[in-house]
Amino acid sequence: MAEDRAARRDAVGALGDALRDLVDAAVRTEVPIPDLEKAALLAGEITQLLRADLREVHEIASVDDPEIGERWYSPVYGPGSPVAPPMLVEDFPDEGRCVGRVTVGKKHEGPPGLVHGGVLAILLDHVLARSARAAGHGGLTATLTVTYRRPVHLGVPLVLTGRLGSVDGRRATATARLVAEDDPATTLAEGEAVLVALRSERASEVFAKTGRAVGAWTTRSSDG
Numbered sequence: 723m724a725e726d727r728a729a730r731r732d733a734v735g736a737l738g739d740a741l742r743d744l745v746d747a748a749v750r751t752e753v754p755i756p757d758l759e760k761a762a763l764l765a766g767e768i769t770q771l772l773r774a775d776l777r778e779v780h781e782i783a784s785v786d787d788p789e790i791g792e793r794w795y796s797p798v799y800g801p802g803s804p805v806a807p808p809m810l811v812e813d814f815p816d817e818g819r820c821v822g823r824v825t826v827g828k829k830h831e832g833p834p835g836l837v838h839g840g841v842l843a844i845l846l847d848h849v850l851a852r853s854a855r856a857a858g859h860g861g862l863t864a865t866l867t868v869t870y871r872r873p874v875h876l877g878v879p880l881v882l883t884g885r886l887g888s889v890d891g892r893r894a895t896a897t898a899r900l901v902a903e904d905d906p907a908t909t910l911a912e913g914e915a916v917l918v919a920l921r922s923e924r925a926s927e928v929f930a931k932t933g934r935a936v937g938a939w940t941t942r943s944s945d946g
C-alpha cells in the first residue's frame with residue numbers, strides 16, 4: 723500500500739511537471755490561430771481522460787497526508803499542481819525557521835516582467851505559516867502584512883526565509899523575508915503574520931466535509 727502511494731506520488735509529480743510545461747508554453751506562445759485551436763482540442767482530450775475519476779472538492783487526495791499537512795496539489799509547493807511555481811521548502815524546526823526556494827515564471831506575471839504581488843503574498847504566507855507549523859505551532863493565517871520593497875523579476879532564483887516569533891496559547895507570530903539568491907543582502911519583500919490554531923471542536927466543524935482528521939491546523943493541547 724505504501725509502495726502504491728509512492729508510485730502514485732511519482733506519477734502525480736510527473737504529470738505536474740508536464741502540465742507546468744504546458745501552462746508555461748500556453749502563456750508564452752505566439753503560434754498561429756489554427757495551432758491554438760488544435761492545442762485546445764488536445765487539451766480537451768487530456769481533460770476527458772482525467773475526469774474519468776474525480777474527487778469531490780472537499781475530498782483529500784489519496785497521495786496527501788492531512789495529519790502533517792503534506793498537500794500534493796498545494797498551489798504553492800504541490801508537485802502535482804499545474805499552478806504551483808512550485809516552491810521547494812526546507813524545514814529547520816529546532817530553529818523555528820524554514821527556507822523556500824523558487825523561480826517564478828510567466829504564468830505568475832504582474833507588471834510586465836515582474837512577479838505579481840499576490841503571488842509574492844502567497845509565497846510569503848506559506849513560509850510564515852510553515853515556520854510556525856514545523857515548530858509545532860500550526861494554525862490558520864489570521865493576519866498577513868506584506869511590504870513590497872523592490873520589484874521582483876520573473877526567472878530569477880528567489881529565497882524566502884520564514885521565522886517563528888512569539889507563541890502565546892493558540893496564537894503565534896512569524897516574520898519572513900524575500901531576497902534574490904544572488905543578492906542576499908537586498909530585501910525585496912517582507913511578511914508578517916499572526917497564526918491561530920483552531921480549537922479542536924472548531925476544527926472538527928471546519929474540516930467536517932473532508933471526512934478526515936486534519937491535525938496540521940489544529941491545537942493539539944487543551945489550551946483552547
Ligand SMILES: CCCCC/C=C\C/C=C\C/C=C\C/C=C\CCCC(=O)SCCNC(=O)CCNC(=O)[C@H](O)C(C)(C)COP(=O)(O)OP(=O)(O)OC[C@H]1O[C@@H](n2cnc3c(N)ncnc32)[C@H](O)[C@@H]1OP(=O)(O)O
Binds near residue numbers: 848
Ligand atoms: C507534497 C510534497 C512536498 C512535501 C511538503 C511537506 C510538507 C508540507 C507541510 C506543511 C505545509 C505547512 C504550512 C503551510 C500551510 C498553509 C499556509 C496557508 C495558510 C492559510 O491559507 S490559512 C487560510 C486563511 N485563513 C483563514 O481561513 C482563517 C479564518 N479565520 C478564522 O478561522 C478565525 O478568525 C481564527 C481561527 C483566525 C480565529 O478564530 P478563533 O475563534 O479561534 O479566535 P478566538 O477569538 O478564540 O482567538 C484566539 C486567539 O487568537 C487571537 N486572534 C484571533 N484573531 C486574531 C487576529 N486577527 N489578530 C491577532 N490575534 C488574533 C485572539 O486574540 C485570541 O488570543 P488570546 O487567546 O491571547 O486572547
